[in-house]
Amino acid sequence: MREATATLPALHPVSAGDLRRRIWLVQVGFGALAVAACIGAPLVGPTTISLRQVFDTTIPFGQNVDAQIFFIARLPRAFAGALVGGSLAAAGVVLQALLRNPLATPFTLGVSAGASLGAMLVITLGVPLTLLGSAAVPVASFAGALGALAIVYFLATMRRQGLSTLVLLLAGVTLNSLFSAIILFVQYLADPSQTLQSVRWVMGNLDVGSYRPLVWALGPMGLAFVAFARLPRALNLLTLGADSAAVRGIDVLRTQRVAFLSASLATGAAVAVGGPIGFIGIIVPHLVRLLVGADHRLVLPASIGLGAAFLVVCDVAARTVLSPMELPVGVITAMLGGPFFLWLLVRNR
Amino acid sequence: MLHAEHVSFSYDARPVLHDIDVSVPTGGLVGVLGPNGSGKTTLLKLLAGLLPPATGHITLDDLDITAMDRRMLARRIAVVPQETELAFDYSVLEIVLMGRYPHLQTFELEGPADLEIARRTLAATGTAHLEQRTFRTLSGGEKQRVVMASALAQFERVPGASDGQDIAPDEDANPTRVLLLDEPTSSLDLSFQLATATLIAELNRTYRTTAVVCTHDLNFAAGLCRDLVLLRDGRVVASGPTDEVLTPDTIGAVYDVEADVHRHETTQHLTVVPLARL
Structure with a gap:
């Protein structure tokens, strides 16, 4: 008898109670991982601070320098990493199931290209900067993401009554190229300092500066996560194919619509906060599948936790490896994640 | 009884089925035959409720299936497609448990009863020993049996649970549960076909x-089905008991092939030997 290869057989549920326990373990375990990363990350930096003193309530906050560095200077950045990482990983899981393609990423359907174009236009034209202040770039990139989402969705639904995942994929890929071309065109016309700024934006940066951008991002992300909570079992069935899902009682069109819109919303918000940080959306879901199997009730929560923790840790590396110089976090995710992912692939096949 | 009455269907502007009348009695075993493009698969999709008929009605025990709730319909009609390809590595047990979807609420997990049902359908399809295997590593014949187990799991009711009561107001003790199979032997070797x-x-x-x-x-x-429906160009050419329908004349009319039809001595089934193209 051939042995199961890619997933670890012993980890598959063997009883129903087992599944309940495993879901609980995954939620608590990967959740704790994300929380640990968020608490640990602000402790690392040019000024060494002590966790004990940060939470020492006998010192008033105004005089507690460690607490100020922790909560004001560094924690927003850790939260940004957690929100962006969790959102991108979750969006990757949802889109891979929707498109039935393990190579899909949150950026496959053009949402991030739309976001980049929005950000680029604001950086280069500079005009709306005065209108919205520092929020101009994230607002513009989120608007660009929504614009791309609307175009792709309209194209995928305009023929027949269903939602064509093939058209979705083709429209997304085409929009990616089209928007990239417009971005290059705009950059070509811009002056070098603006080009540098926009290139930096594309590399990703989680230095949000305060909690305010995160509060804004929580709106669309929260909406997306409410949708994610209802999706996992339907996503399991969607991977059997649309017809096989429908004959098992799934409202396929509604599930596809919810999956696409929620994943795009989460991606748009994540990109607005941190720029198009690559690799999280593909490496984390795959890593998680190797650990917990294919059931989306396990994969989705585990990916959110691991995505959050992974990006927070990558960001710590980004700001410490060549300190005081800071590396773009997108470079770190790919450089840390790539070889590790390849090693996992080779080890398990 | 599953009944298609005056059913027509077109993909965009291309008509595929014309005024089809097919009835499948409860407990029946009906074969749908016809050349490529005759509308077999489309008819199957209509019977499964995956496509709405352009005209006519499809009823299951006198209820119009287009008006039935998807989940309620899924407890009565299941499909075994020609091939099932997965993008991710689910275990065999996970695939079979997916058949329990129409019986579970949004956040409800499969309970011990569902697991019991999954194991029973695995046993019924002779695949119990594959339970912990990864679906993608199975052979074509094994995959098909597992998908069949998953389809059968849709039908089973949890004893004592209320989930079957809302299926239909007039539900009798033995409602029609239909398994629709699309080309079940096309990718199988002789032994698995048998x-x-x-x-x-x-x-x-x-x-x-x-x-x-x-x-x-x-x-x-001919060996399996009690009744046959012969389709050509989206029309029913002949339908009825296998012994009456499977004749050289109807085979000629459907396939443009001259054939010899005789009763096999050992099995007593009709046997078709194609002789020449007409």
């Missing part, structure tokens, strides 16, 4: 599972 035929016949006999089988294989259908 095993599939035996399995379908057994399910039909033991559980009174009503089965509709679309197939190219005339001899497979």
Whole structure:
């Protein structure tokens, strides 16, 4: 008898109670991982601070320098990493199931290209900067993401009554190229300092500066996560194919619509906060599948936790490896994640 | 009874089925035969409720299936497609448990009863030993049996649970449960073809599972099915008991092939030997 290869057989549920326990373990375990990363990350930096003193309530906050560095200077950045990482990983899981393609990423359907174009236009034209202040770039990139989402969705639904995942994929890929071309065109016309700024934006940066951008991002992300909570079992069935899902009682069109819109919303918000940080959306879901199997009730929560923790840790590396110089976090995710992912692939096949 | 009455269907502007009348009695075993492009698969999709008929009605025990709730319909009609390809590595047990979807609420997990049902359908399809295997590593024949187990799991009611009560107001003790199979033998070797035929016949006999089988294989259908529907260009050319329908004349009319039809001595089934193209 051939042995199961890619997933670890012993980890598959063997009883129903087992599944309940495993879901609980995954939620608590990967959740704790994300929380640990968020608490640990602000402790690392040019000024060494002590966790004990940060939470020492006998010192008033105004005089507690460690607490100020922790909560004001560094924690927003850790939260940004957690929100962006969790959102991108979750969006990757949802889109891979929707498109039935393990190579899909949150950026496959053009949402991030739309976001980049929005950000680029604001950086280069500079005009709306005065209108919205520092929020101009994230607002513009989120608007660009929504614009791309609307175009792709309209194209995928305009023929027949269903939602064509093939058209979705083709429209997304085409929009990616089209928007990239417009971005290059705009950059070509811009002056070098603006080009540098926009290139930096594309590399990703989680230095949000305060909690305010995160509060804004929580709106669309929260909406997306409410949708994610209802999706996992339907996503399991969607991977059997649309017809096989429908004959098992799934409202396929509604599930596809919810999956696409929620994943795009989460991606748009994540990109607005941190720029198009690559690799999280593909490496984390795959890593998680190797650990917990294919059931989306396990994969989705585990990916959110691991995505959050992974990006927070990558960001710590980004700001410490060549300190005081800071590396773009997108470079770190790919450089840390790539070889590790390849090693996992080779080890398990 | 599953009944298609005056059903027509077109893809965009291309008509595929014209005024089809097919009735599948409860506990029946019906084969749908016809050349490529005759509308077999489309008919199957209509019977499964995956496509709405342009005209006419499809009823299950006198209820219009287009008006039925998807989940309620899923407890009564299941489909075994020609092939099932997965993007991710689910275990065999996970695949079979997916058949329990129409019985579970949004956040409800499969309970011990669902697991019991999954194991029973695995046993019924002779795949119990594959339970912990990864679906993608199975052979074509094994995959098909596992998908059949998953389809059967849709039908089973949890004893004592209330989930069956809202199926239909007039539900009797033995409602029609239909397994629709699309080309079940197309990718199987001779031994698995035989095993599939035996399995379908057994399910039909033991559980009174009503089965509709679309197939190219005339001899497979002749040996398995009590009734046949012969399609050509989206029209029913002949339908009725296998012994009456499967004649050289109808085969000629459907396939443009001259054929010899005789009764096999050992099996007593009709056997078709194609002789020449007409």
